[in-house]
Amino acid sequence: MRKRFIFLALLTACAPLKAPEQTLPDTCNRASLTTYLDQPVTSLETVLLLQPVRVIRPNQAVTKDYREDRLNIHLNADDVIVRLSCG
Secondary structure (H helix, E strand, O other): OHHHHHHHHHHHHOOOOOOOOOOOOOOOOOHHHHHHOOOEHHHHHHHHHHOOEEEEOOOOOOOOOOOOOOEEEEEOOOOEEEEEEEO
């Protein structure tokens, strides 16, 4: 019985803690572009020319370099914008 208690105590101690929700600063002006969500990526053509942008398609490999001024445009398989993020 004691071994089971020690095992459960160790298992609980190693469980990951949930990180608190963080609000990231809007360094790439994504808040002003939320109207483009659920729209085809072609609707953002003018934005693509104005600032650093990275278009990310499903299952596409991306680098882990972080640029706070870069807008990341996440697309689904139909090239529709599903998420906007900075970095």
